[in-house]
Amino acid sequence: MNDMTPTRAEREAKLEGMGCKRKRVEDVRFTQGKGNYVDDIKLPGMLFGDMVRSPYGHARIKSIDTSKALKVPGVLAVITAKELKGVNLAWMPTLAGDVQMVLADGKVLFQNQEVAFVVATDRYTAADGVEAVDVDYEELPACCDPFKSMAPDAPVLREDIKDKKDGAHGPRKHYNHIFEWAVGDKTLTDAAFNKADVTIKELISYQRVHPSPLETCQCVASMDKIRGELTVWGTFQAPHVIRTVASLISTIPEHKIHIIAPDIGGGFGNKVGAYPGYICAIVASIVTGKPVKWVEDKIENLSSTSFARDYHMTAEIAATKDGKVTGLRVHVLADHGAFDACADPSKWPAGFFNIVTGSYDFPTAHLVVDGVYTNKPPGGVAYRCSFRVTEAAYCIERAMDILAKRLNMDPAELRLRNFIKREQFPYQSALGWEYDSGDYHTALNKGLEVVGYKQLRAEQAAKREAFRRGETREIMGIGVSFFTEIVGAGPSKNCDILGLAMFDACEIRIHPTGTAIARMGTKSQGQGHETTYAQIIATEIGIPADNIMVEEGNTDTAPYGLGTYGSRSTPVAGAAIAMAARKIKAKAQMIAAYQLEVHEDDLEWDIDGFRVKGLPEKSKSMKDLAWASYNRPPPGMEPGLEAVSYYDPPNMTYPFGAYICVMDVDVDTGEYKVRKFYALDDCGTRINPMIIEGQVHGGLTEAFAIAMGQELKYDERGNLTGGSLMDYFLPTAVETPHWTTDFTVTPSPHHPIGAKGVGESPNVGGVPAFSNAINDAFGFMGGTHINMPHDHWRNWEAAHKLGMHG
Amino acid sequence: MAKTVVKMKINGADVEALVEARTLLVHFLREQQNLTGTHIGCETSHCGACTVDMNGMSVKSCTVFAVQADGADIATIEGMANADGTLSVLQESFRQMHGLQCGYCTPGMIMRAHRLLKENPDPTEAEIRMGISGNLCRCTGYQNIVKAIQLAAAKLTGRTYVEAAE
Numbered sequence: 027m028n029d030m031t032p033t034r035a036e037r038e039a040k041l042e043g044m045g046c047k048r049k050r051v052e053d054v055r056f057t058q059g060k061g062n063y064v065d066d067i068k069l070p071g072m073l074f075g076d077m078v079r080s081p082y083g084h085a086r087i088k089s090i091d092t093s094k095a096l097k098v099p100g101v102l103a104v105i106t107a108k109e110l111k112g113v114n115l116a117w118m119p120t121l122a123g124d125v126q127m128v129l130a131d132g133k134v135l136f137q138n139q140e141v142a143f144v145v146a147t148d149r150y151t152a153a154d155g156v157e158a159v160d161v162d163y164e165e166l167p168a169c170c171d172p173f174k175s176m177a178p179d180a181p182v183l184r185e186d187i188k189d190k191k192d193g194a195h196g197p198r199k200h201y202n203h204i205f206e207w208a209v210g211d212k213t214l215t216d217a218a219f220n221k222a223d224v225t226i227k228e229l230i231s232y233q234r235v236h237p238s239p240l241e242t243c244q245c246v247a248s249m250d251k252i253r254g255e256l257t258v259w260g261t262f263q264a265p266h267v268i269r270t271v272a273s274l275i276s277t278i279p280e281h282k283i284h285i286i287a288p289d290i291g292g293g294f295g296n297k298v299g300a301y302p303g304y305i306c307a308i309v310a311s312i313v314t315g316k317p318v319k320w321v322e323d324k325i326e327n328l329s330s331t332s333f334a335r336d337y338h339m340t341a342e343i344a345a346t347k348d349g350k351v352t353g354l355r356v357h358v359l360a361d362h363g364a365f366d367a368c369a370d371p372s373k374w375p376a377g378f379f380n381i382v383t384g385s386y387d388f389p390t391a392h393l394v395v396d397g398v399y400t401n402k403p404p405g406g407v408a409y410r411c412s413f414r415v416t417e418a419a420y421c422i423e424r425a426m427d428i429l430a431k432r433l434n435m436d437p438a439e440l441r442l443r444n445f446i447k448r449e450q451f452p453y454q455s456a457l458g459w460e461y462d463s464g465d466y467h468t469a470l471n472k473g474l475e476v477v478g479y480k481q482l483r484a485e486q487a488a489k490r491e492a493f494r495r496g497e498t499r500e501i502m503g504i505g506v507s508f509f510t511e512i513v514g515a516g517p518s519k520n521c522d523i524l525g526l527a528m529f530d531a532c533e534i535r536i537h538p539t540g541t542a543i544a545r546m547g548t549k550s551q552g553q554g555h556e557t558t559y560a561q562i563i564a565t566e567i568g569i570p571a572d573n574i575m576v577e578e579g580n581t582d583t584a585p586y587g588l589g590t591y592g593s594r595s596t597p598v599a600g601a602a603i604a605m606a607a608r609k610i611k612a613k614a615q616m617i618a619a620y621q622l623e624v625h626e627d628d629l630e631w632d633i634d635g636f637r638v639k640g641l642p643e644k645s646k647s648m649k650d651l652a653w654a655s656y657n658r659p660p661p662g663m664e665p666g667l668e669a670v671s672y673y674d675p676p677n678m679t680y681p682f683g684a685y686i687c688v689m690d691v692d693v694d695t696g697e698y699k700v701r702k703f704y705a706l707d708d709c710g711t712r713i714n715p716m717i718i719e720g721q722v723h724g725g726l727t728e729a730f731a732i733a734m735g736q737e738l739k740y741d742e743r744g745n746l747t748g749g750s751l752m753d754y755f756l757p758t759a760v761e762t763p764h765w766t767t768d769f770t771v772t773p774s775p776h777h778p779i780g781a782k783g784v785g786e787s788p789n790v791g792g793v794p795a796f797s798n799a800i801n802d803a804f805g806f807m808g809g810t811h812i813n814m815p816h817d818h819w820r821n822w823e824a825a826h827k828l829g830m831h832g
Numbered sequence: 833m834a835k836t837v838v839k840m841k842i843n844g845a846d847v848e849a850l851v852e853a854r855t856l857l858v859h860f861l862r863e864q865q866n867l868t869g870t871h872i873g874c875e876t877s878h879c880g881a882c883t884v885d886m887n888g889m890s891v892k893s894c895t896v897f898a899v900q901a902d903g904a905d906i907a908t909i910e911g912m913a914n915a916d917g918t919l920s921v922l923q924e925s926f927r928q929m930h931g932l933q934c935g936y937c938t939p940g941m942i943m944r945a946h947r948l949l950k951e952n953p954d955p956t957e958a959e960i961r962m963g964i965s966g967n968l969c970r971c972t973g974y975q976n977i978v979k980a981i982q983l984a985a986a987k988l989t990g991r992t993y994v995e996a997a998e
Contacts, residue, residue, distance in 0.1 A: 049927055056935030057923040057942065059869015059909030066868035148863075150854065240873045240881055240936045240970050291871070291936030292970045324874040552934025552971045720930045723973030751878035751968075759961040759974040 037633045042572065043565030044779065047716035050557045051572075052550075061289040064244045067259050069317040072246065073102060075310050076152035077303065077326065078142035078159045080134035083401040083744010084168035084181065087130055087141070087161060095144060095158035100151035103313055104159060105143040105306055107131040113312075115305055118275055121523060122375065123194025124204070124366035125186070126404060128302045134163070135183055135364035136403045137744050138329040143306035145318060168401040168744035169202070172338060172361035175398035176200040183364060183399045194366070195375040195397075204366050204397035209380045210457050215392035218353030222344030226429050231813045232417050232793075234336035234361070234402070234738040237409040238756060239551070241291025242327040247307040248317035255282045256311075260304060262287040262579075263297045263549055264589025267523055269581045271300055272308070274524075287579035293551035294728070295407040298369045298591050299332050329749040332369065332405030333738055336361035337379075337417040341425040349433050351444050354391040354456070356382055356421060360406070362397050367404035369591070370413045371521040371528060377413025378512045378678075380457035384422035385466050385510045385682060386444040391456040401744040410728055410789040412513040412592040419509045423794035427506075427801060428810050436483070437506050437798070438474055442467060445508075452775075459512060461680045462782075465708070465772045470508055473684035473706045476768060479504075482688060490806050499694050503803025505687035507795035513783045514597025514679040523588060529674045530594065531585035532602040534563065534610055536667040538656040540649030541573040544606075547587010548599040549579045553721070553785055555595060558713045559603055562779065566607035567614070568634030568648040585670055593681070593783035596713065597774075602673035604778035609669035614651040620660035621646055679774045679782035683707040685795040691803045693830045696822030698734070698800070700763035705791070710773045710782035721785045723765050729792025731757050733800075735817045755815070804828060838902040842867070843911030851898040857891075858882045860898035861908060869909035869939045873968070880967030883940035884908050890947045892966070909939035912946065922946055922984040931980030933971030941967050945981045953989050957982070957996070 032040070042048045055061050092104035107129045110116040117125045130141045144155035167181045174180055180202055182188050188201040195205035219225055245260035256278050262268045265285040273280035290297065307320040322331070337358055344353035360376060362368060370377045376395035383391050408414070426444075430437040445466040446453050453461040473479075486502045493501055518527035531547040544563060548555060555578060560571040578584060587599060611631070618636040619626040622644055629636040637645035646654075655667040688702040705722055712718055735755030739747050748754055773780025793814075800816040807828040812820070825831060835850040842865060849864055861867045861884070873879035875894045882893040885907035912920050919927065922942055932938040941964065948955065948963040955963060960981050961974070969977060979995065986993035 050930070050932075052935065053927040053932060054919070056932055056938050057919060057926050058913055059867075059939040061869075061935045063868075063871070063936065065862075065872065068863070068866075149859070150852065238970065240879060240934070240968060241871070242873075289935065291873075292934040294970070321872075324876065324879070552936075554933065716930050720933060720972060720976060723975050724933060724971045725973075727973035728970070751874050751876060756879075756968050756970065758965040758968060759978065760965045762974050765973060765975055 034633060041564040041568065041570050041634065042561060044561050044711070044713050046561070046714065048557055048561055048571060048714055050554050052554060052556050063241060063289050063291055064246060064259055064261055065321050067246050069246065069248060072317040072319055073145050073147060073310070073314060074149045074152045075143050075145050075307050075318050075320040076149065076156050077140050078144065078156050078161065079138040080130065080141055081137065082134055082163050082165050083137045083170065083740070084135060084166040085163040086133045086166060088164055089162045090142060091160040092142065094160060095155040098151065098154050098158050100147040101144060101155040103145040103310060104155065105129065105309060110309065113309060115275065115309060118300065118305060120365060120367040121299065122366040122368040122370060123372070126365035126367055128305045136401050137746055138326065140302040140330065143310060145310045145314060168742065170400050170402055170740040170742065170744050172359050172398050172400055175202040175400055183401060202399045204362055204399060205375045207375045207395040208393065210392035211390055212392045214390040215353045215355055218390050219342065219344045219355065222352055223347040224345045224432060225342060226425065226432050227340065227342040228425060228428050228811050230339045230341055230421055230424050230811060232335045232337045232339065232420050233814055234333050235409065235732050235736045236328050236333050236738055237294035237296035237407065238328060238754070239292030239294055239296055242322045242324060243297060243301055243303065243331050244321040245304050245307050246317055246319045247311040249311040251315055255284065256308065257284040257286065258304070258308065259286045259288060261290050261297045263293045263551060263591050265549055265579055265581050266547060266586050267526065267589060268300060270526065271524065285581040287549045290549065290551040295334065295409040295591055296332055297551065298407060299367060301331055325750050328754055329746050330403050332367065332407035333363065333403055334405065334407050334409030335417060339417065339421040341421050343425055343429050345429055345433070349435050349440050349443050351386055351388055354383055354388045356393045358395040360395055360397045361400050361402065362406050363400055363402040363404040365404040366397065368406035369408065371515055371523060373520065374413060377408065377415070379414040379418045381415055381459060381510065381512045382418040382422050383455050383457055384419065385446060385508050387446045387450070388456045393457060402740055408592050410725055411786045412511060412515065415511055416790045416793060419790045420794050420797070423507045423509065424797060424811060427798050431805055431810065438470065438479060441506065441508050442470060460677060461510065462677055462774050462776055463772050464510065464680060464682055465770065466508065466682060469682065469706055469708055469770050470684040472770065473686055473704060477686050477702065477704050499692060501691050501693060501803045503689045503691065503799035505689070505795040505797065505799025505802055507685045507791050507798055509787070509791035510680055510682045511787055511790050512678045512680055513593035513786065514675055515592050515594055516678055517676060518674045526588065527674065528588045529672050530587040530598040530602050531670065531672045532599060532606045533585045533670040534606045534668060536610060536652045538653055540569060540652040542569055543575045543577060544603065545584045546576065546578045546599055547585055548590040548595045550590065553590070553595065554717045558717055561713055562600060562603045563607050566604055567611050585672070593786045596781045596783045597679045597777060598673060598675055600781055601675060601778045602671045605673055606669045606671035609671065610667055613667060614648060616663065617651050617654050617660060618646040621654055676776050679710065679777060681707065681709045681782040681784060681787050683787055683791050685791045687795040687799040689799040689803060691800065691821055693825040696818035696820070696825065698821060702766065703763050704766045704768065705788060706768040706770065707784060707787050708770045708772050709784035709787065710771065710777065711780035712769065712771065713781060718784050719767050722767050722788045725786060725788025726765050726792045727757060727762050729789045730763065730796060731755055733793045733796035733814050733816060735815045737815050836899055838898055840901050840903060841905045843907055853897065853899055855898045856894055857896040857898050857901050858893035861893060867908050867910050871936055871939060873936070878968065880944060881937050881940045883943045883967060885943055885947055890944050909943060912942060921987050925980040925984035925987065929976045929980035929983055931972060931977040937967060937969045941969065941977060945984065949985055949988060954985060
């Protein structure tokens with residue numbers, strides 16, 4: 027061996043495989059403004075579409091006059107429900123088994139609902155056309171409060187289904203009722219409450235918010251009438267699902283539809299669904315024979331595309347007097363807006379809300395969710411969380427704090443006392459899930475130690491005394507949150523979207539010179555898949571990550587996959603990558619055995635190739651084997667080196683974490699300062715620590731925004747009060763706190779590389795940490811629960827109601 | 833609609849074009865000049881994705897008419913890389929510190945940071961945070977953007993970058 031021979035460490039480092047802080051390959055184009063987003067696409071003859079939208083929350087449409095609009099020079103067409111009926115597209119199916127108007131058919135059911143689509147030569151002329159469309163409305167009484175939806179005299183919202191006794195998920199109790207979903211053992215749970223020493227009950231609301239990526243939803247549709255082929259470039263988190271849906275609702279066969287999701291400017295769940303704008307752009311392209319671009323603006327995005335949350339949760343816990351939980355009962359009133367367009371797996375009308383038992387060993391639990399219609403936009407999307415998981419985490423984490431207060435026990439101590447223990451995994455929860463792995467005690471104890479929890483509580487006690495003595499007007503809150511997520515949907519036995527099992531897929535091709543391309547069924551919206559997926563392959567088959575190109579978002583070239591949302595990319599597609607890579611490795615081993623003239627079993631893997639056991643100088647690198655696979659494969663073996671894997675996960679993954687927030691609140695102004703935010707995440711095996719940290723920072727910032735300021739609020743007539751960035755809180759660098767991140771590693775036992783997914787954990791765990799801090803700050807003055815968002819006004823209001831203003 | 837001739841310098845090159853009086857600078861840059869690196873987020877001057885440099889000041893090009901830029905000296909993200917095509921110090925710092933994720937706010941953020949460091953070559957963290965408060969990012973939580981700007985400031989002024997403890 028001479029000095030030039032790389033050491034093992036050097037060979038390993040050259041791969042930039044799993045565990046290293048590889049810099050992102052995407053950044054070279056993004057930092058130069060050379061990304062390719064939908065609105066950057068410009069096709070010859072391309073037209074532009076714009077929406078006429080309803081100013082009313084609930085109104086009958088008496089007439090639509092498009093004649094003036096059609097006279098505007100440059101306006102080529104105006105599409106209304108009438109035109110769409112001609113192609114059977116006035117309504118479209120939703121992912122939740124409901125139907126939704128594409129353009130208003132007879133009435134409008136929410137403010138800014140799509141009424142007509144104006145097609146013109148450019149975006150300015152299209153806007154002129156929108157102004158010129160004359161719609162005559164007759165306003166109807168609106169219902170925007172889900173608690174009033176099922177009143178006997180509530181207005182009938184959905185006239186199309188008012189007499190239908192059954193919905194997609196069973197019987198309906200009222201014409202504005204969508205479904206009732208019940209899980210768990212009612213009898214056992216009732217019995218637990220009957221004999222409990224202590225019970226708590228609280229209505230905990232999680233307000234309506236919006237994912238609000240910086241880039242809005244948009245598409246370019248181009249119908250080639252000669253070939254009969256449709257190409258749509260769009261902001262699609264799930265391109266293949268869009269292709270199948272487009273084929274099912276149109277007459278175009280699926281092989282003649284090409285869906286391309288180029289670079290996406292953030293998604294967070296907002297870009298999962300199919301929106302009327304997409305359908306209208308497609309129809310407009312068919313009508314005009316030209317490519318048609320549709321780009322919504324920020325106000326349209328906030329007020330008409332998928333909202334999130336709007337869950338009103340009544341939580342009850344039964345416990346012994348020494349703080350052992352014995353039962354959980356939850357009822358949820360779920361506001362789904364005017365159409366049930368919730369993007370959940372088909373059999374889960376409330377998503378995975380039955381993860382609501384959280385990290386605690388509840389012997390029994392019972393959950394009922396009622397979904398109702400209101401005059402608000404449809405949605406209910408998983409905004410940076412798995413399906414309804416952030417709602418569940420918020421519910422249980424607030425409820426545990428309320429119980430701790432009732433028991434006069436420290437909230438961290440109550441959690442430690444009730445955690446599922448490490449030796450109980452795999453753990454069967456009372457509401458039906460099998461948690462794969464966890465070590466909750468280690469995680470929380472580490473967090474408490476790092477933040478100096480005992481000292482913080484002592485400081486808080488002293489500050490409270492000082493407040494009582496009138497020496498300070500500032501109070502201090504410590505928010506503890508311990509979440510368990512359920513991500514990686516999911517196993518075909520219980521997860522599908524419109525009948526499509528929720529697998530994901532990867533195809534890897536090794537080129538003769540030892541470089542590779544991997545094609546995926548997922549689609550990054552900023553998560554850095556091009557960087558991290560290559561790291562998995564690098565570790566698995568010993569090709570440097572820099573020599574691996576990852577391609578996503580083109581349904582013609584990518585294997586079928588269900589897309590990126592619900593933290594499913596790493597748990598599902600990441601597993602598909604490892605499995606495809608292992609198929610390649612197995613074939614490479616056979617080639618190596620042939621070349622080295624030994625039996626396969628005499629070979630062992632060594633970083634970037636195979637070597638003969640006991641004879642390390644006899645080896646073949648992956649680069650050599652790639653060439654050999656094309657040049658001189660063993661007799662009888664097919665040439666080439668490629669593999670496809672479709673991965674159906676055996677179980678979900680269950681990331682968890684301990685978050686602690688320390689906050690000071692001025693009771694006279696309601697202003698708050700986040701003094702410290704500590705986030706410990708356990709996402710199993712860590713692929714790229716730099717990207718994990720970035721994901722956690724971003725998710726925490728979104729959690730901060732939700733807990734401390736975001737709300738899509740509607741008045742009684744259905745007006746959205748605050749539907750622009752003037753009012754809707756997207757924090758700047760000034761308000762955003764500092765984040766301290768930490769980790770433990772508990773690999774998933776069923777995942778090929780042990781990874782669990784991380785992108786959504788900080789949103790799920792962050793929201794309760796902030797809210798618990800505010801509630802903890804005010805708790806010593808009385809009261810049990812203050813609803814989010816905890817903005818300055820509401821903090822002032824809370825202080826006022828608690829008599830803190832003298 | 834009647835059109836007006838505008839002349840301006842964009843990334844050092846002289847440009848002359850016909851525009852409608854109502855054409856926004858961002859649409860002029862993106863659609864007439866094919867400089868699509870400048871992005872549109874909100875069209876209401878809140879998000880800063882469309883930030884460009886105009887006569888030595890940061891402007892949000894979604895609320896400037898192209899005719900207002902007549903005679904102006906404009907710099908966009910396309911003009912930021914080094915002459916040899918390599919990433920500038922600021923661009924490279926964003927990459928090094930993981931100061932971007934989806935990349936949508938990045939051009940505006942870099943254009944703002946570029947101007948900020950001209951205005952204040954050695955800013956404190958608070959000054960950086962205030963200095964970029966007209967630019968929203970939904971992905972990163974800003975912490976690594978701040979670090980990227982700190983790293984660039986250190987490199988550009990010949991200081992050693994010391995990462996602050998969390």
